[in-house]
Amino acid sequence: MDLFGSFALLLAFVCAVYAIGAGIFGIRTGNQALLKSARNAGIALCVLVMLGTASLVYLFYTDNFAMAYVAEHSSRDLPAFYKLPALWSGQQGSLLFWSFLLSLYTFFVLVINRRKHPELMPYVGIILATVQGFFLILNCFVASPFALLGTVGASGIPQVITRADGNGLNPLLQYPEMAIHPPNLYLGYTGFTIPFAFALAALLGRYPGEKWIHVTRRWTMIAWGFQSIGILLGAHWAYAVLGWGGYWAWDPVENASLMPWITGTAFLHSVMMQEKRGMMRVWNIWLVFVTFMLCILGTFLTRSGVVSSVHAFAQSSIGQWFSGFLVFVLAVCIIAYFKNRDYLKSDNQLDSMVSRESSFLFNNLILLAACFAVLWGTLFPVISEAFTGNKISVGPPFFNKVNIPIGLFLLFLTGVGPLLAWRRTSLESLRRNFGIPVVISLIAGAVAFGLGFRHFYALVCLILCVFVLLTIVGEFVRGAMVIRARTGMNWLSCVTELSMRNTRRYGGYVVHLGMVFIFIGLAGAAFNRDIQSAMHPGDAMVIGPYRLFCQEFETRQGPNYQAERATIEVTRDSKPLMMLYPERRFFATSNAETGSMVAIYSTFREDLYLVYAGRDPESGAPILHAYLNPLVKWIWFGGLILGIGTVLSILPNRRLAIVLAAAAQPAGSAVAPQPAPAVSTYGAQD
């Protein structure tokens, strides 16, 4: 099976080279048969990569410890559930997993569009095959996951050896979320390849208009949605597993995932300017290019050892490949742009400074400033060392000081932007849309201040969250009122109907709602508290309104670990609340590594977060660390809402579906369904 996997990847690489060559030659000669052959080669390479990945999964599940990668990241006692996540737990496997996910995207793009967009698809096929080809070079020749464990025998002939057991999976990765966090994040990273391919194809093919945007809107939303959920799942994993009481540490790997998400968000907003007004064509093309390049840059930063990270793989020469590919992509983008920029001339015309268009410009500015701040902070240690020769650190204090004000301004624009009309917004409209939210949010701020809520940023965040929340709710209420007046449906049905008529617009509002909840959760960090203490059975400690009484410590045997578990009785205001069981696990096959299972009592008000940190090496006393983290649950709840909003915005509009269904019915058949009445009270449709 190891040979099968290697062979499948090699064959896939050959297919990629053929798809590129045949595609270029087909475009130059106009040979349709060759173009079709190139497309089929692209589809074949996807299937081959999938087969290669499946073979590695098979090797994990059959405990084939002749394979270096399997021996390094798995063991016989590793639960079956974790043998799949073991696939992406190391460098070689994660690169193959990247190729696999890109293959999924490429396969569906090539198959779905096989009879569409004849001007664009040959270019798209070449670009996707080139990106695939790069990763296949890594999979086949630089970091192959199918390398065998071997030794040189007495006769000088290499011999394959099979180990009795493997090293096992890193304990930190033996957590259910690790089965879904990396796939989500990678689906985000790889997904941005699709809009990149279409944007570059439109530029290379000198294809005018907004077609590439229409084609890729849903693909971009899918990639963005996966990236968002992936980032939040990663944050939740860090919160629940690493046991330091937080969820975001501004580590370079975390920053690497955040940067393309930010530029992708900017693109999703500014693309509406191009669709509605034919504006910012150059800007949008470059936003997509930059988003894709940031995906590659992040991988380069964390795999090259240029910046040190808790999560990074060991420093290796693979970073040079990524830097080379990055330079190649940048060169292609610059050349393509300068050769064909005449085709990107926009109708840049604003009717008023106070309009949706100008809010989008500021939105893009703030998002890019946030992205730059993150990139700058991540790279600054390297820059400083290069210029001064001294090593310095750039950690959470820097990122928080720089990004919190930027983030709050962005939150403000989240409330303002959607309520401004395209082209021009009148003073009366501003007063009508913003009057009540502004007054109520200021009152909320004053009440919070009066109640002792004195942290400046947290107070500003609260005011802005109330403001944005009210503007969003106001939009839904206004639209639902119109439908209710015409149809007499109940409020819930009206809101559902409203959302389904313009899924993109109202899906966007739901995403904004999710972001508001996330900001509420982030603001809670200003009031975190913690206490750490040695605790024997019978001891107690108090944090906030909670009293933690230690009942006992026990050891128990897990499938591949031994755990020491504390039993903590939690009372609140002298009333029994619940039992918490934080534990520390000791893994026998992983170089005696340990992992912690945090016990969390989570409510929308606060999280009681309890870590059994281990035993004091001097006294042998068990040490428990308790945190009281307010509002954290709102972050995960906001992520859920954000995911729902993303799905909603991808769905087709109900009205369009009815019209299409009506059009598809033969003449003289049953009465066609009546299209729902249009809602016309609010500004231009998104």
Add this chain to the structure above:
Amino acid sequence: MAPRISPRSGVAQPPEASGLAARMQEGAALSHGLRIPRAFSKDPRAFTRAFLFFSLVLLLLLPATAQQSDRAKTVGHRMFCMCGCKQILVECNHVGCTMSTSMLKKLDAEVASGKSDDLILQSFVQQFGAEVVAEPPAKGFNWLAWIMPFAALGAGFLLVRTVLTRWTPQSGTTPAMPSGPGVAPDVLARIRQESEEDE
């Protein structure tokens, strides 16, 4: 604001009985264990004055105690643990991490000695190097770290303002038309139709 507890100096309460029995013991101590001094029983106002005095002393002392704990935590959040874990000093959760334990002891001592935050950081830099500080020092070349994000934002604002001014037509001017290469009307019509189908 409720007083915060230093992460490593939190002291466990002594072993005690759990639940109702413990609370009953506390109640008994309150009702029978306290004796009112004779001076207070003679002059009730003396009790009020003494109460107010001790309240005032407590009010003066409590913030000072809380501030010290807060300071240790605040300064500790500005430093990394130097064991290589890349965690903020007061967030390092490695039990037995000799580095964070000794660093926190040093931090507590420095805070107790009444040094300013900058002096405390300076003493850590002398011992562990500049990498111990979790944010770039705002001096020399490292000023750039702080200036650049906001300079970029400011430049961006100017750029957006310029762009908006240029794109907003002045009164009496006619809107500019896109000046890209000419595209045949039938091609444009087909593209529009295809785009609508895609949407």
